[in-house]
Amino acid sequence: xxxxxxxxxxxxxxxxxxxxxxxxxxxxxxxxxxxxxxxxxxxxxxxxxxxxxxxxxxxxxxxxxxxxxxxxxxxxxxxxxxxxxxxxxxxxxxxxxxxxxxxxxxxxxxxxxx
Amino acid sequence: xxxxxxxxxxxxxxxxxxxxxxxxxxxxxxxxxxxxxxxxxxxxxxxxxxxxxxxxxxxxxxxxxxxxxxxxxxxxxxxxxxxxxxxxxxxxxxxxxxxxxxxxxxxxx
Numbered sequence: 126x127x128x129x130x131x132x133x134x135x136x137x138x139x140x141x142x143x144x145x146x147x148x149x150x151x152x153x154x155x156x157x158x159x160x161x162x163x164x165x166x167x168x169x170x171x172x173x174x175x176x177x178x179x180x181x182x183x184x185x186x187x188x189x190x191x192x193x194x195x196x197x198x199x200x201x202x203x204x205x206x207x208x209x210x211x212x213x214x215x216x217x218x219x220x221x222x223x224x225x226x227x228x229x230x231x232x233x234x235x236x237x238x239x
Numbered sequence: 240x241x242x243x244x245x246x247x248x249x250x251x252x253x254x255x256x257x258x259x260x261x262x263x264x265x266x267x268x269x270x271x272x273x274x275x276x277x278x279x280x281x282x283x284x285x286x287x288x289x290x291x292x293x294x295x296x297x298x299x300x301x302x303x304x305x306x307x308x309x310x311x312x313x314x315x316x317x318x319x320x321x322x323x324x325x326x327x328x329x330x331x332x333x334x335x336x337x338x339x340x341x342x343x344x345x346x347x348x
Contacts, residue, residue: 156334167340168325175334183335184240215282224329224336225270225289230282 127152131216131231138206139239146201146234148216156219156226157199158183159191161212162233168215174199206238241266245326245339252346258313260342262326265307272336273300273311274325282325285311316346 129150138144150157158173160183170183174193188210190202199218203210214234219226242265252258262271273285286293286300288309293300297316302309313320326339 158336160336160338165340168327168338170335170337173334181334184337217282224334225287227284227287228272228274228336229284230274232281 127229129216129218129229129231131234133234134232135235137237137239140207141205144203144206146214148199148201148231149197150218150229151197152218152229153196154218154220156221157193158217159199159201160215160217161185162215163212171201208238211236211238241268241328241330241337243326243328243337243339245342247342248340249343250345252316252344254317254346254348256316258316258344260311260324260344262309262339263307264328266330268328268330270329271302271309272327274327276323276325318346318348320344321346
């Protein structure tokens with residue numbers, strides 16, 4: 126089954142403790158992206174990747190890192206999480222150039238930073 | 240930066256009604272996406288448009304590039320259509336998506 130898999134689905138942690146949210150897709154998609162969703166602000170793009178070893182900042186990249194060492198995986202790293210990073214996070218992938226292809230979303234990861 | 244405005248923010252309808260959700264954007268785009276998010280659920284892509292009109296079942300999406308406006312229509316609405324509908328636009332020379340804040344649709348039986 127074609128899918129985008131995020132882990133964990135839920136995480137409660139404390140300020141400053143490094144964490145990684147994994148994202149994996151099995152559709153051989155070139156484009157992958159991370160978004161956060163906050164009440165009243167909607168979805169905002171954090172980082173995106175056009176292909177292996179090619180990443181770039183979205184609108185809200187501060188406090189996040191990403192890597193794209195393999196085509197299928199695009200982990201989101203919070204080196205020193207802070208409470209303002211408490212949010213619902215979505216990973217997505219698409220064929221080719223992401224902006225002119227349908228996006229396939231993961232089920233989301235709800236992060237709470239205390 | 241592209242500004243994306245959706246209207247209305249909230250919409251309540253009776254089952255069977257025809258629904259229209261609007262999306263306007265400020266800068267020329269290469270594509271526009273309509274997404275659906277059920278309460279507590281994930282996000283599903285409904286349409287990707289760069290011109291004209293698309294139809295899938297009871298859902299119809301249109302876009303007017305000159306007016307920088309898109310509409311999502313739902314015919315014969317059903318309670319299972321209750322969800323947040325999100326418009327997102329992709330710029331011409333970059334690979335970012337900018338999202339509207341969403342429209343919460345509630346369809347009562």
